[in-house]
Amino acid sequence: MLTRTDLEVSMLPKEGSPPVRWRISDDLVPYDHALAVMEREVAEIADGKADELVWLLEHPPLYTAGTSADSADLIEPDRFPVFATGRGGEYTYHGPGQRVAYVMLDLKRRRQDVRGYVAALEEVIIRTLDSMNVRGERREDRVGVWVRRPEKPLLPDGSIAEDKIAALGIRLRRWVSFHGLSLNVDPDLSHFSGIVPCGISAYGVTSLMDLGLPILMTDVDVRLRQAFEDVFGPTAREMV
Numbered sequence: 001m002l003t004r005t006d007l008e009v010s011m012l013p014k015e016g017s018p019p020v021r022w023r024i025s026d027d028l029v030p031y032d033h034a035l036a037v038m039e040r041e042v043a044e045i046a047d048g049k050a051d052e053l054v055w056l057l058e059h060p061p062l063y064t065a066g067t068s069a070d071s072a073d074l075i076e077p078d079r080f081p082v083f084a085t086g087r088g089g090e091y092t093y094h095g096p097g098q099r100v101a102y103v104m105l106d107l108k109r110r111r112q113d114v115r116g117y118v119a120a121l122e123e124v125i126i127r128t129l130d131s132m133n134v135r136g137e138r139r140e141d142r143v144g145v146w147v148r149r150p151e152k153p154l155l156p157d158g159s160i161a162e163d164k165i166a167a168l169g170i171r172l173r174r175w176v177s178f179h180g181l182s183l184n185v186d187p188d189l190s191h192f193s194g195i196v197p198c199g200i201s202a203y204g205v206t207s208l209m210d211l212g213l214p215i216l217m218t219d220v221d222v223r224l225r226q227a228f229e230d231v232f233g234p235t236a237r238e239m240v
Helices: 031-046 114-130 189-194 217-232
Strands: 020-024 053-057 062-065 082-084 091-094 098-104 137-139 142-148 162-173 176-184 235-237
Touching (some): 020 217, 031 053, 031 082, 053 217, 091 098, 091 189, 098 217, 114 142, 114 162, 114 176, 114 217, 217 235
Parallel strands (some): 020 053, 020 235, 062 082
Antiparallel strands (some): 062 091, 142 162
């Protein structure tokens, strides 16, 4: 079987498709509100009543539990609110300083290929990081994007330490995607200690700031949008 690195990552829409709406929320968005908006938007996209949408936002501090979450991985259940969610994956932290991108795309207009879609989202992050001279990498046994940390002690097996800089969690309904990705720009990394992020305890978590790259969220958004358009096609800024 092909690895995700070997998959075709281009998921351009069919000719004549309208651009993807590109929405940015400046204020922190409560998680339950975001879920309600996603439910409504995905239903309208699936029914052909709305164009596809990417929604960039930040959440207040919280933990989410994906469909594979193990309760033993919730180390501090009273630290922040915990939300069960229908996306794949395990426990994830969201909070200020982390760019969340909820990606609502109709894969019937593109390719009905779930593994290819995951690889395409990872490619968006990898290209975004590359524009800042950060090398993000896939790992076939763990979804997300990882950064090697040679300055840290070697792992017990003698391999180079790695930290996760971006997480992915998706769900599909009628071939329209829910949820999406989160990129750590400058969150409080200590907040990740209340969970075992994505059920993986052998590796750490990092951010652009932790890597020595102080950058404004607005600058990250510009780079993220360019990378998204390279992989998924045109967008149009939505004023809300």
